Amino acid sequence: MRQFRTALLGAACALFALASSASSAQAESGQAAASSAGTYNVWQWNVAGNTYHGGRSDTNMVSLASTSMVNRNADFAAFNELCRGQYDELINQLRGKNWPLDDSNFARFEASRPAGNPDVCAGDAFGNAIFSKRPLGAATRLPLTSDGTKEHRNMLCAPLADDSGVRFCGTHLTTVDAIKWDQIDDIRNYMEDRHKAGEKVLTAGDLNVQPHYPSMNSVYSAAVKSNGNQNNFGAYRELDDADASNCLGYGETTTDIATTGNPCGRGPKLDFILVRETALASGGSYSADTLTTSTDCTPVRTGTNGLCSDHRIVTGTVTLR
Numbered sequence: 001m002r003q004f005r006t007a008l009l010g011a012a013c014a015l016f017a018l019a020s021s022a023s024s025a026q027a028e029s030g031q032a033a034a035s036s037a038g039t040y041n042v043w044q045w046n047v048a049g050n051t052y053h054g055g056r057s058d059t060n061m062v063s064l065a066s067t068s069m070v071n072r073n074a075d076f077a078a079f080n081e082l083c084r085g086q087y088d089e090l091i092n093q094l095r096g097k098n099w100p101l102d103d104s105n106f107a108r109f110e111a112s113r114p115a116g117n118p119d120v121c122a123g124d125a126f127g128n129a130i131f132s133k134r135p136l137g138a139a140t141r142l143p144l145t146s147d148g149t150k151e152h153r154n155m156l157c158a159p160l161a162d163d164s165g166v167r168f169c170g171t172h173l174t175t176v177d178a179i180k181w182d183q184i185d186d187i188r189n190y191m192e193d194r195h196k197a198g199e200k201v202l203t204a205g206d207l208n209v210q211p212h213y214p215s216m217n218s219v220y221s222a223a224v225k226s227n228g229n230q231n232n233f234g235a236y237r238e239l240d241d242a243d244a245s246n247c248l249g250y251g252e253t254t255t256d257i258a259t260t261g262n263p264c265g266r267g268p269k270l271d272f273i274l275v276r277e278t279a280l281a282s283g284g285s286y287s288a289d290t291l292t293t294s295t296d297c298t299p300v301r302t303g304t305n306g307l308c309s310d311h312r313i314v315t316g317t318v319t320l321r
Contacts, residue, residue, distance in 0.1 A: 078170030239316035
């Protein structure tokens, strides 16, 4: 997200949350509490937990997020730039809202910067998190190609524990242009490996690229071909790529700060929800939207006018075969 830190703004009055003792929520096993449905609601947000909130959990971001997840009936949620204390509070709040079917097995966290630096998350760990309404299986924590910075980018994934073959992943890619291609290869290769193993993977996150960038041509399906996104040869659809009213092939902006940057003359899209085209129940069995960022937060960062993040929340619905 930092690549467009001055150009982004995002996330809506629908925000997400989960909270409580991390140790039990980090449990890597659990009984399936319900059979898997074919349709899933996915929720994604880069919350700027350090830069906007200084690691605090009392700025209203966590409360708005948990409420949004419940109101949007999210099956999965992914967070970027989340501090560990905010993750713990999200667990507490989601338990209080009776969101997870198994309140001991619905969340995973992976640090991209470890605890111990008082200038990052007030000393807490900083990274990615995923949440699932249904119980999760063992997590995979995939290190991405190093960009030489102190932030160790990763991809965090876990399958549903119900033998549905559905796996959910969250990731946040580098802002270093020379390494973006490598990290995109990392996540694409992982998704392809899981596809070959018979799984259906949903991946959400801030990729710090735009859909029409050449680095994404190997990700997007060749069927995605429009003025907003061309020259693709991959196997994946992004849940907002078929909306003709919002830059067909590209999707809605995921920031309220930048007003230009995409091929349709609007703000840039940096946040994605990806699914393999062959996993779709039908060609039109997916959609997505972004939510205008709430200004009801009390962030630590000055000059934000109450904005909860510089990214919007992205929500999507997909029906898998």
